[in-house]
Amino acid sequence: MLKIALVVGARPNFMKVAPILFEMRRYPDQFQTLLVHTGQHYDSKMSDVFFDDLGLPLPDVFLGVGSGSHAVQTAQTMIAFEKVLLDHRPDWVVVVGDVNSTVACALDAVKLDISVAHVEAGLRSRDRSMPEEINRILTDSISSLLLTPSLDANANLLAEGIAEEKIRFVGNVMIDSLRRFDAYTAQTNALEAVGVEARAYGLVTLHRPSNVDDPRQLHSLLNVFEKIQQQVPLVFPVHPRTRKMMTECGLMDRIGRMPGLRLMDPLGYKDFVQLERNAQLVLTDSGGVQEETTVFHVPCLTIRNNTERPVTVDCGTNTVVGTDEGTILREASKIIAGRGKTGRIPDGWDGRAAERIVAVFRQIDTQTPELIMAAQAESL
Ligand code: UD1
Ligand code: UDP
Numbered sequence: 001m002l003k004i005a006l007v008v009g010a011r012p013n014f015m016k017v018a019p020i021l022f023e024m025r026r027y028p029d030q031f032q033t034l035l036v037h038t039g040q041h042y043d044s045k046m047s048d049v050f051f052d053d054l055g056l057p058l059p060d061v062f063l064g065v066g067s068g069s070h071a072v073q074t075a076q077t078m079i080a081f082e083k084v085l086l087d088h089r090p091d092w093v094v095v096v097g098d099v100n101s102t103v104a105c106a107l108d109a110v111k112l113d114i115s116v117a118h119v120e121a122g123l124r125s126r127d128r129s130m131p132e133e134i135n136r137i138l139t140d141s142i143s144s145l146l147l148t149p150s151l152d153a154n155a156n157l158l159a160e161g162i163a164e165e166k167i168r169f170v171g172n173v174m175i176d177s178l179r180r181f182d183a184y185t186a187q188t189n190a191l192e193a194v195g196v197e198a199r200a201y202g203l204v205t206l207h208r209p210s211n212v213d214d215p216r217q218l219h220s221l222l223n224v225f226e227k228i229q230q231q232v233p234l235v236f237p238v239h240p241r242t243r244k245m246m247t248e249c250g251l252m253d254r255i256g257r258m259p260g261l262r263l264m265d266p267l268g269y270k271d272f273v274q275l276e277r278n279a280q281l282v283l284t285d286s287g288g289v290q291e292e293t294t295v296f297h298v299p300c301l302t303i304r305n306n307t308e309r310p311v312t313v314d315c316g317t318n319t320v321v322g323t324d325e326g327t328i329l330r331e332a333s334k335i336i337a338g339r340g341k342t343g344r345i346p347d348g349w350d351g352r353a354a355e356r357i358v359a360v361f362r363q364i365d366t367q368t369p370e371l372i373m374a375a376q377a378e379s380l
Helices: 011-024 048-054 070-088 100-111 131-142 151-159 174-180 189-194 215-228 240-248 252-256 269-277 287-295 325-336 353-362
Strands: 002-008 031-037 092-096 115-119 145-148 167-169 202-205 234-237 261-264 281-284 300-302 318-320
Touching: 002 011, 002 070, 002 100, 011 031, 011 048, 011 092, 011 174, 011 287, 011 353, 031 070, 048 269, 070 100, 092 100, 100 115, 100 131, 115 131, 145 151, 145 353, 151 167, 174 287, 174 353, 189 269, 215 234, 215 240, 215 325, 240 252, 269 287, 281 287, 281 325, 287 300, 287 318, 300 325
Parallel strands: 002 031, 002 092, 092 115, 115 145, 145 167, 202 234, 202 281, 234 261, 281 300, 300 318
Antiparallel strands: none
8 A cells, every 4th residue: 555645736736636636546455645735826716616626625634835935935835744744654745747835845755755756747948047947857856756748858857867767758647637628628608608709719828927027028918918809809817926916017907998808817727728728829828728728729829938848839739939029919910810830739648647647656566665666667
């Protein structure tokens, strides 16, 4: 029996952990799971709604860490999670993605000699000004098992000197959740609620500090949205960080004068994905949204200078457009004129990543909670 602590903390964690937890629970003789929520995200629309939508059980442990500077948030998480590890002594800690909760919990575990598995290992933007890039590099460097979503990630890890036997290409577990709700997201009731028609609107998400914490940059992006909303309506569920900055910068009046720009609170997973799937174009700086649009063959413009998910550009529907107003407008116009990328779905993004992840754990010796080296690796 392996005792496994699974960590969630922020919005993009829930849809990655849910499929792994469900799959582990299919083998009650082999796995005892402990779901830990750090509370990095805590608004009901950033957290509770995902438990309802994904059918996740309530967390076994809730740490209630909340917001703060990077140091405060990371340190508070470490202090609280260390106690959980000492109380429960799991064999493994599973962390996903690249948020502060990811690195904090991984660091706690490794210092207590508990093995860490990192799901979504190996992604690199090569932009160390992004807090997430630091979290990825640190988490990967202390993990015993690196579960990658795409083969570029394997290459990145090998180039950093990480031993090959620790790395497993399992595919993209976020897509497992996406596929689970295919029947729901093919419908259009969320569109009706917003008042838009399929393939006749754009969907916007924005929350990177580089885009929203700098007032000049936020103003500039609003110039872009102002022009695009004259051509197609834009649906914009606003992240709390972004709403706070819009309010502080006094932008709400200006936004109120753009009839085609529909601001709203963050959406639940199923409604958001429905809007994503049926959009004509998506404008975003999210990591996960770049991946989901690729799976739905919906053209995506990533408002950043780089991506840690190059497979969405090379293979999928993503275009990294940077932050120049003219470039974003030109690329958006191409899509609105019907010349967007259609792409193909990357290997291993098939809705079965959790099966492959759990298959790796099933090969792990309970007496020696280390990988059976290069074990009969589950290959795709
Ligand atoms: C975090 C992650 C980012 C991820 C994003 C997903 C880090 C360093 N960043 O960014 O990688 O893409 O989540 O959404 O871990 N807030 C609320 N209510 C909430 C949560 C946040 O009001 O439930 C507000 C607070 O003012 C907070 C701010 O949003 O200070 C930022 O939250 P934080 O978790 O620090 O970072 P995110 O920008 O959400
Ligand atoms: N998402 C959601 N509601 C929203 C915006 C996003 O359910 O209003 C989902 C989206 O479908 C994806 C995940 O949240 O599954 C992406 O999270 P986010 O953009 O916050 O973080 P990132 O992926 O950039 O780390």
